Amino acid sequence: MFSLEEFHQDFMQRVAVETQSRGMSKHEAFIESIRDELVKDGELSESCELAEYNKKDMEVCGYAFDEERGELSLLVSCFFQSDTLQTLTKAQIDSKFKKLKTFFKETANKLYESMEEGFTHHSMAYNIYTYLSKNMVEKVRLILITDGKATKNLLVIPNETKSSIEIEHCIRDMEYLYRMYKLDDSSNGFEVEVNLPVLVVKTPTEEYNAYLSVVDGTTLAKIYGDYGSRLLEQNIRTFLQFKGNVNKGIRNTIEYEPEMFFAYNNGITATASGVVVENGKIKKISNFQIVNGGQTIASIYATSKNKKNDVSKVYVQMKLSVVANESKQDAFVAKVSECANTQNKVNKSDFFSNSPFHRDFKEYSKNILAPARDGVQIKTYWFYERVRGEYLTEQMYLTSKEKNQFLKKRPKSQLVDKSLLAKSEVAWLQAPYVVSNGAQDSFKKFAKHITETLEKDEFSITGNYFKEAIARIIMFRQTEKIVSQANWYASGYRTPCVAYTLAYLSHYLEQRSSFLNFMKIWEEQKVSAPLQKILAHIAPNVYTHITNPPVGNTNALQWCRTKLCWEHIEKIDFNLEIDEGILTSAEEQKYINKEAKKDKKRTTDMEKWIFVTGFKYWPQVLAYYQREDLAGQLSTQQMDILSKMATGVLNPPSEKQAKILYELYENAMREGLVIKQQVDVPTF
Structure with a gap:
């Protein structure tokens, strides 16, 4: 098991990777990472928005309102940015909570009126004022997030009551996240x-x-x-x-x-x-x-x-x-x-967490090598984290040398979770208003899309789909970087801006029956300069429109979450100049998809056939290859897979394993193996 210190180091490395790959500050990457963990754990509602405001004696970095429970959560951070785990002092805790309380108090006094419109902190202050003026707030949770560690005697802070509103103090430090990680993810350990x-x-x-x-x-x-x-x-x-x-x-x-x-x-x-x-x-x-x-x-x-x-x-x-x-x-x-x-x-999509989609996508991530890039000859894998903490868990019992090898083949920059996959896919599906509404809504939309796709064609999730989906993730992250580093970007609305940018490009190409060459992005493992130029042209235009809602709309945040916002933006002409080098023909796209489905069907038929043959036939195949005259004919991997199948360990085998087993069976039959209770070997 990882120690707390090792967990902290891993967390900080993730923050560093996010900072580099997405072009944001370390502090932004830090609060977003912890926000996402707290949302997953049910500590914060899906409505949680990050909005930094630091002025005089006030400080806040995000908020969430659970309308059902009348619970307002306000976030403030203490970010040490240290490679070693730092200890949070009482003075730091008192100072952060004091500033957060002052901010909350001032929101009731129309703090938003002194803020410039179009920024996330303005939306935050305005929304909180609205909740308070309508007497919707029954409880306030002040949450201090930190990359440090608080001593146990400082974690317990008495609740307060102000104007009949209960105020609770919470500290979410590295030790808290570490405990979350150690607990069984499916059960949440409470x-x-x-x-x-x-x-x-x-x-x-x-x-x-x-x-x-x-x-x-x-x-x-x-x-x-x-x-x-x-x-x-x-x-x-x-x-x-x-x-x-x-x-x-x-x-x-x-x-x-x-x-x-x-x-x-x-x-x-x-x-x-x-x-x-x-x-x-x-x-x-x-x-x-x-x-x-x-x-x-x-x-x-x-x-x-x-x-x-x-x-x-x-x-x-x-x-x-x-x-x-x-x-x-x-x-x-x-x-x-x-x-x-x-x-x-x-709906079937409501059970999407248990969909075979995740199994297949995970299997592709384990077996499909990404092309080498930047002059480095080592080929790598993209790691699909189906379950929270899975990436870290797989390194748990590795030696230092083995861990280094693991990270070389599966670098943190190629870690993908379900939320990121859903956001990038839904954006390209031209539903940026859904992405703007949070990870949960994105996941629901994505679930519905995949479920309907599988109902129409069970072989639609192919290795080619995996590569194109990863290409869209690469493009999503690159667009984040473009936005974060642009001089027109003030802060806030990054995700909506990225989602609307990609949705606009998707819509623009669809209207012209054009197809973006995702395989080119996959092969190069990056977005080409011509495509970056197009994205950099769309993004500022999109940003202007989503941060300036028409008269009658409450604020920019609510505006970009509406379908009306998308219907308004998709009709605007941003005068794009498309480089033909980033496109592929409809015929080529159709051919690639067709071949990928044929391969998927072939593999699925193999898996079904292997299942039908049953456990009792495979020991005979294993015994055949264990003969002295055949010693060394099989590779270590082939013998391992065959041994596991013969002993009932593989239940069922993966696509890759199914192919290997079929080839071994077919070869043994060709060389004269006679199986008792003979099974026909189909041709795939």
Whole structure:
């Protein structure tokens, strides 16, 4: 396991890579990195925006508002920029929180009026003033983020109450992020203390343990208030703020017939990695996840807060399943979630986290070598981080030499997570307003697109798609760099500007039936000078339009999140001059895609055939190649794959492994191997 110091070094190296590859300052890369981690962990809502403001006795670097819970989060940073882990002092903590409190206080006094419009800090101050003036804020969380470490006695700061608003102080340091990393990503590693009656259900399988319970509304509201979206992280639906008929029905029952709630409501389905039962009561639930009934628990919480209703008479039945094998936790929760969510219409894209797309994309990232670049002859891989912390985890037990080799082949600059992939793809799909709305909305849009694509053609996610998707990521990052380093860029709205720039180019080419040559970007592993010139021409024009909303729109941030903004920009003529060298013909594009799908189908057929042959045939193939007269005929890799298949370790084999196994089987049959219970060898 990595030590805290090693984790800190890795984190700072990531910040350095982000700084270089995206053209932003270290401080910007730092606060964005921590912001993303806190959003993933449910600490911050998806609406979290970075907006730096540092003047006199005020300081802030971002904010988020959870409208459902009336919770405003304000961020301030203490960035040491040191290679060694620094200790946060009491004076630094006090100073940062004091400046943050002053900023919050001044927003209520119309601080935004003294700020220049068109900047993210103006939008931030204006929005906070709006929340306060409408009495929407019930709690303020002041969050100090740092690349240092605070001693334990400084982490506990008493809450305050100002004008009936509760103010909480939070410090999110490297030790906090380190703990997040060490916990199982799928479970988020938290424990909920409860006192619930329980009926232990004897199941006919050892796969899981089952419990039935009844939870009162007060307990549910408290749990949701404490853990929020972390409870629903693996749930397929989000709370719709009483916009749907189901939620209105839940609300009305809570308000007018709370004692009937148990009879009317279907209850909640939950999973956990463990429970503690004492004297017929559940006392503790580890890694509690609501996989069905998220609307129920969120509605109870919202009604108790927004309407000030007494929910103590509300009772909800709960079915709780605890998987016995922790290694199967992800698959178990996914299956329970899919089967439990049948009472309302659920789109297949809602289950995208469990889509074979991720398996295939991960497999391509492991097997497709990126072309060498910048005169370096070492070929590398792009690393697709399907699960948070996966990149670091794979280095955990490597020696120093092995780790250096790992980083040479899989450099941090070629690390891609699901959020970045979704943003770059959705931008090119001409939905920049979705990208502007945050990672979660981008991921939902991307999920819908991929799901519909796979439904039309199961062989559409090919090795060629992987290369083109990586090319779009390279272009996305290069555009970020262009924007960050431009003299017209003041700060703020970087992501919307990048998204609108790429969407505009995509739309422009589509209108002219032209195709960008993504394979050229892949082969060169960079954006060519002519393409950079085009992007640099579009970006400032886009920036001007998204930061100057038409009369009647609240502010630039809200404006660029609307489809209307995109419909306005896509019609503007920016007088582009397209270099033919960055394009490819429709015929060539069609041919490449066709061949890629044929190869994908061929490999998939191989995988299916290997599965049909079953485990019992492969030991015979292994025994054949272990003969003395054939010693040395197979490479170490071939023998390893064959041995694993023969012993049932590969279940199922990857595309690359399937190809190797098929070739070995076909070769053995050609050389005279006779398989008992003969299996026909198809031709692919």
